[in-house]
Amino acid sequence: xxxxxxxxxxxxxxxxxxxxxxxxxxxxxxxxxxxxxxxxxxxxxxxxxxxxxxxxxxxxxxxxxxxxxxxxxxxxxxxxxxxxxxxxxxxxxxxxxxxxxxxxxxxxxx
Amino acid sequence: xxxxxxxxxxxxxxxxxxxxxxxxxxxxxxxxxxxxxxxxxxxxxxxxxxxxxxxxxxxxxxxxxxxxxxxxxxxxxxxxxxxxxxxxxxxxxxxxxxxxxxxxxxxxxxxxxxxxxxxxxxxxxxxxxxxxxxxxxxxxxxxxxxxxxxxxxxxxxxxxxxxxxxxxxxxxxxxxxxxxxxxxxxxxxxxxxxxxxxxxxxxxxxxxxxxxxxxxxxxxxxxxxxxxxxxxxxxxxxxxxxxxxxxxxxxxxxxxxxxxxxxxxxxxxxxxxxxxxxxxxxxxxxxxxxxxxxxxxxxxxxxxxxxxxxxxxxxxxxxxxxxxxxx
Numbered sequence: 001x002x003x004x005x006x007x008x009x010x011x012x013x014x015x016x017x018x019x020x021x022x023x024x025x026x027x028x029x030x031x032x033x034x035x036x037x038x039x040x041x042x043x044x045x046x047x048x049x050x051x052x053x054x055x056x057x058x059x060x061x062x063x064x065x066x067x068x069x070x071x072x073x074x075x076x077x078x079x080x081x082x083x084x085x086x087x088x089x090x091x092x093x094x095x096x097x098x099x100x101x102x103x104x105x106x107x108x109x110x
Numbered sequence: 111x112x113x114x115x116x117x118x119x120x121x122x123x124x125x126x127x128x129x130x131x132x133x134x135x136x137x138x139x140x141x142x143x144x145x146x147x148x149x150x151x152x153x154x155x156x157x158x159x160x161x162x163x164x165x166x167x168x169x170x171x172x173x174x175x176x177x178x179x180x181x182x183x184x185x186x187x188x189x190x191x192x193x194x195x196x197x198x199x200x201x202x203x204x205x206x207x208x209x210x211x212x213x214x215x216x217x218x219x220x221x222x223x224x225x226x227x228x229x230x231x232x233x234x235x236x237x238x239x240x241x242x243x244x245x246x247x248x249x250x251x252x253x254x255x256x257x258x259x260x261x262x263x264x265x266x267x268x269x270x271x272x273x274x275x276x277x278x279x280x281x282x283x284x285x286x287x288x289x290x291x292x293x294x295x296x297x298x299x300x301x302x303x304x305x306x307x308x309x310x311x312x313x314x315x316x317x318x319x320x321x322x323x324x325x326x327x328x329x330x331x332x333x334x335x336x337x338x339x340x341x342x343x344x345x346x347x348x349x350x351x352x353x354x355x356x357x358x359x360x361x362x363x364x365x366x367x368x369x370x371x372x373x374x375x376x377x378x379x380x381x382x383x384x385x386x387x388x389x390x391x392x393x394x395x396x397x398x399x400x401x402x403x404x405x406x407x408x409x410x411x412x413x414x415x416x417x418x419x420x421x422x423x424x425x426x427x428x429x430x431x432x433x434x435x436x437x
Contacts, residue, residue, distance in 0.1 A: 027142045045146070046169030049138060050177035057181065072145075075138050 011051050013094065014041065016079060016087040019061055025074040026052065052077055060086050113158075114143055117165050124175035126305040126367075127182040130233035135178060143168055176367075185362035189237035193362050194355040196222060196240045197315070201351035204344045219248055234300065236308065240358055243312030246297045247319070253290035256283035302412060309412035310374045311361060315354055317382035317405030322347065325389035346388055350381050357381075371410070379405035
């Protein structure tokens, strides 16, 4: 349950972080996040698309149709300038939060 | 159990977003589920099992449709302002006492029509519906007026062997009726394909405008506007349009569908009743009740057409189940 809540709060930041590197389509994003987290983040795949569309409506990413090598048309998402700024802010917030949690959880020394 | 085409069809029936975006979403979903199923087949799963796995991994279509609705229905500041604009323009026209000046009324209608034509070409995003509402009012009202005038002319002709207008005026009106009906029906059909709620959203000012026309009639009709065009009455009318603009902003901002229905069913009828009481000055409680019920009923009535226009969900789909347990 706790893991689910954490994932819900961080989904959009995770998506931004992944598309910041290169344009990706939905299925590729799911696989990439699973790979990088060693399977820790297991999306209900359908929830990914509403999240992507929310980010697109907010102007943080944009989607464009392109044909894959197989000829299958896919919608590739890329990050925008506003998305990069947002990602930077969120990453900083997350680092501060993680550092604070870690400081509280680790046994007191000295 | 649903197969992949049925699953996508099931989702399509529940997606209440702009038609253009709906087809994009369905293409993405189709492509995703097919790729997942193909990958599972390559791992050696039998085709049916692979398809069921892919569907299960994608998730419950009802929940996904709700999430898409929330993602696509909440307006940003610009779209909210654009949606409020027609009500604000009318508020300005009334507060400046310009509504009897043909130039300003024609200019406002021309702007609404231009916006509607432009919006139609861009797939009618949500913020355009208040504009569409005012633009469609013109053919809808002139169609009703033409019916009334033709009917009145017919009665006069039967009784006195003469009609108040020339024959070619009646011919033009008879020609206009099917054109105006076609424009109105086309606009309503296009909107209902998006979502019945947006038809009600476009029709938000209609209950108030209907009562306003009645009020004009009580005060001698539109041709003797000075009876009603006092500073006090025009300021009150202007306030009603401002309140409609606020209601529009709330509607655009709230992403949850149920709250949108509440916003449609309550504030606009309340405003119509307030205007009714103000214009008529002394009205019975029963009349207020009738005015409120009529207004709320009118605004919720497009839900009745929803199933008629939208392709009905095939019975076999509603009987099929979506796999939730591990396979």
